[in-house]
Amino acid sequence: MNRRLVVYIISDSIGETGEQVVKAAISQFVCKDCEIRRFPYISDEDQIVEIMNEAANENSLIVFTMVVPALRKILIEKAQQHDIISIDIMTPIVDSLQKVLGDIPKNEPGLIRKLDEKYFKKIEAIEFAVKYDDGKDPRGLNKADVVLVGISRTSKTPLSMYLAHKNIKVANVPLVPEVPIPEELFKVASKKIIGLTTNPIKLNEIRQERLKALGLRNEANYASMDRILKELDYAESLMKRLACPIIDVSNKAIEESANIILEILKQNV
Template identity: 75%
Template sequence: MSKNNLVIYIISDSIGETAEQVARAGISQFSLEEYEIRRFPYITDRQQIMEMLEEAKQEQAVIVFTMVVESLKNILIEEADKNNIPWIDIMTPVIDSMSKVLHNSPRREPGLIRRLDERYFRKVEAIEFAVKYDDGKDPRGLKKADLVLIGISRTSKTPLSMYLAHKNVKVANVPLVPEVPPPKELYNVPSKKIIGLTTNPMKLIEIRQERLKALGLKHEANYASMDRILEELDFAEEIMKKLGCPVIDVSSKAVEESASIILEIFREIGYKIGNGK
């Protein structure tokens, strides 16, 4: 191997992406005419390590590795030293330092960062879903949802949708208004996937009056009148009975409490929603 021709073996008990990124960052600091990176992911036994080291020795390669399984890491270091193969251990200094600070032992399980990334992207997907199918914007989302919330205005449909989205649950919500028939797609959703939201009329008057105040409108508007609220609640109750869905009263509950009740309802009926909650 000439000084301008470098071969790097990336070895990992996971996919090796972290080690490759670090190796490339290091290489960028040198003016190399050519170099080659070879990645060997999912290394799980001694035989695989020995075969790679034999090849690395012949090619005068440098080994960069991320091995969190202690036994495999020790084999790799011991055998590389015996064969005078230069090696760089990416993970051990980081894990050891964190272990000292946290006063805790690492789990030593390969691939955990991938699982964290997957949960993160599922959460982002659920949040985007909640925004897209909020307030009945597109009824086509009802059949794709893990959960559908229905209720009249100011029954926490949107806050609950967003809160549950952060738990990887895809939620669509539909407002119930006497003058507007519910979308036909709602009646094709299994009742076990629907939660009805109701509230105390007196509490709702207060909430709606505050809403009108924030908008600079008069408190006497029909939106905040008792007759109108009772009409809407009766209409919603009729729809919920027709759908045969569970109903919860959100009038004196925080969003977190309502969400907990919803998730508990689904656990009790054995319907699983949201991957990786």
């Protein structure tokens, strides 16, 4: 006899895990009249009592993912009182992990959702950094959490990507004397702009290595000291106009420069 079945998914988080497990189990049966009802974010005894009173009037099954011990205990007790079968999905796994890891569970609802949100924010920040790298689209400057400006080889792109992994949306603008600065840059608040500068001798070495990697001659204007000094002077005067903080990246690792930027952003919140 194929009786109507109502499966109640009860969770102190979103309840998605319980529902997916139930759907997978039900697929093993020819259940022509099965209904799944999900009750997320259950946080007190009154809610549990109300659900149990409803379930008691039907051919029901309780499946729950409750990580808060007090709520879990109440739910099990109420299910027993109504003679309803209840299945605890999380506790056996959590208990086993506790034994193997020798650690105490946090018993905090919704942690996986928080982790997922953090992951997607990171991906969004990385995509933003790629889209608005090297001044590709000045329309992104207003949307950025921080805008990096500096001449070529001052670590703008590596810093943008490093900060993106910290969920910071970064746009960067290369400063070249012959190329006009996008007007959008002057509409960005000074506290959101970071200027990057470097030692000319160090930069000369970096640019010469860059030319070698590209199979070009060291004598190219790009790596000449006169050209570098001209670019640095231009960048410094522009940064003064923007009234933005300036970081000398000459002898700093990417992580070190990024931490300085993060500290500046924190102070400006």
